[in-house]
């Protein structure tokens with residue numbers, strides 16, 4: 001090891017030794033109070049983390065002071081040390097001595113080390129941003145600040161948590177854009193025409209490796225509302241819609257992680273993202289069932305984006321519409337309506353049952369004078385007729401395939417309700433969009449991959465300081 005490194009290492013020994021000594025002293029003084037030992041250990045761990053990280057950053061940055069070249073003109077850069085800088089890493093606060101590099105030809109300043117580690121214009125390393133934002137995906141910003149300070153000794157304000165969550169959500173959104181472009185982009189179409197697959201060069205946002213080859217998939221989408229701080233014309237708070245989707249093993253017993261997507265986005269953006277995830281997942285041979293409620297924006301797109309999926313109308317929505325049809329036919333609360341509703345609910349699950357229900361309702365339509373509410377009945381018959389090919393519940397049940405959108409409802413609960421609808425919460429569209437994206441990544445178990453890819457991208461970009469070797473004249 002170089003002499004300069006020896007100095008840092010011996011300082012590390014000394015600082016760590018001091019921490020261990022204070023800990024031992026506190027343990028002795030606790031005289032039998034294990035709670036006090038636990039407290040002392042917690043403090044010692046935080047101090048050790050900071051000491052380790054500071055020594056680590058110093059050693060690492062000293063080692064990086066090889067010759068850097070100007071990315072514009074390839075001249076060797078001149079560097080000089082700046083005052084010690086405090087930064088926040090995923091393992092606590094740390095200090096190191098930054099270097100400024102200047103190209104004497106161009107006159108520009110450069111900070112290669114900071115660029116490579118996400119520290120340009122930010123005191124948080126890429127890893128710290130990942131830690132902060134994954135916590136923000138799970139719990140309110142105020143809790144994140146308290147948790148990080150108590151557990152890691154990381155001081156971060158709620159505002160910084162918000163800003164960091166938005167930045168990381170942006171990384172994720174950019175990855176989603178690249179994935180979508182590789183399927184639906186104009187350039188992707190050209191590449192495919194030339195026999196190349198543009199999907200090969202974009203990272204997968206979701207991991208499907210645990211899935212068994214033959215297990216069928218459930219695909220679902222839905223929308224839900226979020227409260228905005230803006231007031232509408234009547235003085236009450238406005239609400240706006242977000243959309244979400246999932247790809248999960250259709251049978252509960254089958255292994256495999258669920259892939260979630262969620263954002264404040266248009267129906268097309270959601271379907272683009274979900275379909276691109278499906279294609280990148282290599283599911284072309286897999287049987288799939290698309291389960292959803294009756295929303296028009298959904299069924300308008302399913303055939304286009306998932307042409308091979310078996311379409312299923314959520315059975316609870318079907319039952320609700322059958323019940324409304326019964327009320328429209330015989331009058332709400334009448335014995336006939338109640339009896340038929342009960343029978344029809346069972347019939348929905350029988351082979352040929354949904355068709356039999358429709359036949360009864362269609363023949364009722366032919367005798368409008370006997371119908372309680374002909375307008376409502378027409379509406380319900382139109383709905384059920386439009387979805388009749390999505391109501392083969394008996395056959396689906398036989399194959400142990402889903403007939404309800406319970407998985408999607410639970411996804412909305414996890415993505416939205418549990419995080420965005422806590423008491424008193426209000427969200428701007430941008431703020432809600434950021435949290436939904438990182439929360440979807442977190443729930444899918446693919447959050448840290450996005451952070452790692454970001455780190456790798458920044459490191460790769462900093463390669464431009466390595467300089468271009470001048471060819472030796474022959």
Ligand SMILES: [Zn+2]
Nearest residue numbers: 070073103106
């Ligand atoms: Zn230059």
